[in-house]
Amino acid sequence: MSDTHAQSVPFVRESFIPEAPPPETDTGVVAWLRKNLFSTWAYALLTIAALYVIYVILAGVLPWLLNGVWNADSIQQCREILAGERGGCFAVLTERWNQLLFGFSYPTEAYWRPTLAFALLFVAAAPVLFTSVPRILLVATLLYPFAAYWLLWGGTILAPLVGLLGVIGGYLVYRRLIDRSFAYGLLGGIVAAAAIMWLGGFVVADQPRFLSLLPVQSRDMGGFMLNMLLGVICVSLSLPIGILLALGRQSSLPIIKWICVVFIEFVRGVPLITLLFVANVVLAYFLPPGTTFDLILRVIIMITMFASAYIAEVIRGGLAALPRGQYEAADSLGLDYAQAMRLVILPQALKISIPGIVNVAVGLFKDTTLVSIISMFDLVGMIRGPILASTDWGGVYWELFGFAALLFFVVCYGISQYSQWLERRLATDHR
């Protein structure tokens, strides 16, 4: 058949060719090496150079890591133990472990409270992050902020309970009034919540000992706990606020639109550190004399404002990427604005925005270390201040900052991996 031509002679295949393995030279380790690392002379040279660089780095770092001293009381003792050999002085981590995690003035006997709050964080976050987790756990998510407040700051359990009751009461009033109009519902809900909290304030003031944990002042919070606290609160607040700002910026109502535009552009145009100084110093001038306005609360407000402006812009990008037809289809089916946004527009826009939102979240989490500049003792503040300034551990830079970097890396890498998993799970467009 080989000398026949398809054009001139009709052809019908009679036997089918069975599947065969590819040629030997294309498979196996050697083939992979040749293809990827040594395909040309230039690549081979580059590969060898890269291997040498890796060797030099490892030769420096590995002895430092493996030969490290984990038990010593000071850097001098470390040096004695090492006796001139290369090795890290990791004893500072073990000796100052609690300070690194909780700061230097959190009461020692209450260390279990932030630890428990941290563990509960996973229970509370699970139903939000993973849809396969039973929905009933969302109750834990609702309760968590109040439980965590009680655990971290202590005091009577009545304070967070009143807060919880206020939120529930406000929600019930909102649900009752939403039928009349959204504005009614929102206003009524806020008024009801405020009223319950105001009345509850008297009960709290009257019974400060009821089921009380040892109270801890905000200025006593520190260490990595402070970073986690600020990071978790600010990320979870700035996402909804950012969504509202992004929608507001698209609004056809000029006043709402301009408020959002001015807020976003102003906050984005100012360095975070400036806002933190404002929180630390200047805000006090604007408040009536005698009011105590918690420093952590002020910092949370500033970081949240900052992050929500960025998130708003990221989400605006996602909204802009949606074809107009999606809005029109939602409208033409009779969905009202809130339904169209919640069910059709935002799920798609947020999915597009995930990489950008994660970028902001990771950046924000790392920016919480900036509070060390306004003399709060977060992880970096602890290291730069009390630990490195002490006579025992002055000069142990690599170990301490390496540890800080590792902690932040673990959290940020976790966030990044989660977001990539989420993107894959939400990929339904089959492009």
Add this chain to the structure above:
Amino acid sequence: MTMTDDAATARNRLSVSDEIAIEIVNMNKWYGTFHVLRDIDLTVMRGERIVICGPSGSGKSTLIRCINALEEHQKGRITVDGTVLSSDLKNIDRIRSEVGMCFQHFNLFPHLTILENCTLAPIWVRKTPKREAEETAMHFLTKVKIPEQADKYPGQLSGGQQQRVAIARSLCMKPRIMLFDEPTSALDPEMIKEVLDTMIELAEEGMTMICVTHEMGFARQVANRVIFMDQGQIVEQNEPEEFFRNPQSDRTKLFLSQILGH
């Protein structure tokens, strides 16, 4: 001319009531200073099938988009199902839930399955229980002949299938009027037929329909009236037989010679 006779008998089977479904009186619309729709007067009876054709930019899409307030008109009055369109949002949402619409690019929701696309509006707008909404959705998906795709996502379907889902999605709201905005313009020739078949079936059940389309075969077979628009105005309207055989205005003749010429 047996073909035409068949079409005529098919059309005569479809009854038209004397109840008014849509009434448009002296409607005008501007985009900025551009006068897109000029003095539109149109009355659609319940059960009528109207085909609107015309060159691009003639305002035909804008006209039907005004009927469910996707576009705002500045002058004149539109009455849909006895309700006058006003800027009141509740009023608009009510009219939109009575008027189904299919778009040129389908506009299915890509993050939802086919079934969820169909149940979304009944559940949230009509407050239908989920089970019941799903039964209705499966009924209409069966009607458009793709019940087996219910759990897939729109991106996995062909264009023709997507458009049929879009029709089913509209039907799930049990609309009294259906608007079609060039439903077959984005489809391959092979898929046009399956969508048109669905629309013909819908017409035979007595649905009030307004279709912007250039499918003249469809117009002949199901339309009561063909409307020709140019430069934002209704230039000519007539029964399909007369419209195609004996167009009156020069503009209509030119248009027909161009689209039927090859």
